[in-house]
Amino acid sequence: MLFWHMGMTCAIVFFALGTRRIDYRVVLLGAIVPDLIDKPIGRIFFEDHFHNGRLFGHTLLVATVMLLGIQLTLRGATARRWFILPICMLIHQVLDGMWNEPITWFWPLFGTEFPVDPDPGYWLRLLTRPWLVAGEVAGVVLLVYLSRAYKLQDPGLRARFLSKGELIDRPERMSRSDRMGSPAQAPDAEEESPTSPKEAD
Ligand SMILES: [Zn+2]
Helix, strand or coil: CCHHHHHHHHHHHHHHHCCCCCCHHHHHHHHHHHHHHHHHHHHHHCHHHHCCCCCHHHCHHHHHHHHHHHHHHCCHHHHHHHCHHHHHHHHHHHHCCHHHCHHHHCCCCCCCCCCCCCCCCHHHHHHHCHHHHHHHHHHHHHHHHHHHHCCCCCHHHHHHHHHHCCCCCCHHHCCHHHHCCCCCCCCHHHHCCCCCCCCCC
């Protein structure tokens, strides 16, 4: 499930953290990283071994290690950009209801082997189950709603999003060059506030 995860994760991050300092390109990526890691491994290339599309990327351990790794190795703007990635991985795991699969979620606490779930019709089932299709439609609706709410149909705002991942609350604060679609000069200093939270570094 692609758009379900992307749409729901964007909505959750938006309501929890807003738009300030959040790179929503990283949110979109983090929303599907667990499946990007596990589905090719467990359902395509090593299907005969794993028989499962929920493996390492669906474990608390990998998400936690990534979170710690980002906090300990990155600094400043780079850390602020990427800290949301493992958080979105955790949101993905919650949306997948991983508490129902504790052997995988808490791996390797209950053993190093992942449970097997042979399913020859896995990919066809993904495309035909009504509730899965409904989830994808709901995800698309959420993404379209957010993109319309933040006016990404505007070339300047869209360019800003594509280059920086930013959703702009008040487009009138953008510089003229940003409005023309040239995002090189970011008004970051202008957006700083003396009462803003301490930076991630
Ligand atoms: Zn998943």
